[in-house]
Amino acid sequence: MDQCQSQSQMCPRFEKAVEILSKRWTSLIVFQLLSGPQRFVQIDHALPNLSGKVLSERLKELEQEGIVKRVVFPESPVRIEYSLTDKGRALAPIFVEIGKWSSEWLPVPE
Amino acid sequence: MDQCQSQSQMCPRFEKAVEILSKRWTSLIVFQLLSGPQRFVQIDHALPNLSGKVLSERLKELEQEGIVKRVVFPESPVRIEYSLTDKGRALAPIFVEIGKWSSEWLPVPE
DNA sequence: TATACTCAGTTACATTAAGTAACTAAATGA
């Protein structure tokens, strides 16, 4: 009895990937960065309703996961650019599939 | 000036897809249902830490999106099965890509 | 030389979502 009570039968790496991607805003931030390195305000403006507070939290998390890198250009004033690592760019095919699904199955808004 | 202030340049259907998939638990519930129709408690047991409360909320949302269907078998006692619609099964390639990414880029837990 | 504005955030506070645990009601099993 109860052979599936206390532990998941799912692959922990798969679960981890889903956990990363399904945190609010994470996917959209990564998708936005797929178009190239960007500064904090650029990402912020590209994603309406995303607050600077959450953006800075997410960027830190994504940096820790090795998906995003933060590069400081010591100009004056200092310029900070966020971009995807190889690991981050490797997420692209997921977004391609999401794009396919959405254009096939979601209604076109009027 | 300010050409990207007040509206997103992202495709609204793509954004909607991300919104659906990145709601907590939604992806894992859909993934779980990819293995076939299942009853409420089966899904609940397969996904530890997912409470019955959130599961019932998510299943209703997914039903409204046309991703999941709820079928009542009028046996005694009544049996209720949740399964994916065509729209729901069409999400499979996304999970395939997530699986590929996770096995290539995430560390194997010890 | 004030004044305002930009950038890259942070802080305080309010609202919403999620987690926890107990409960329901009908049916079944020991």
Next chain:
DNA sequence: TCATTTAGTTACTTAATGTAACTGAGTATA
């Protein structure tokens, strides 16, 4: 009879998000 299963719901707590104002360094404008 008492416990258990199923498919949830309800009440309450805790965690995550949203909102808005604020910093502090640098730059541009009047």
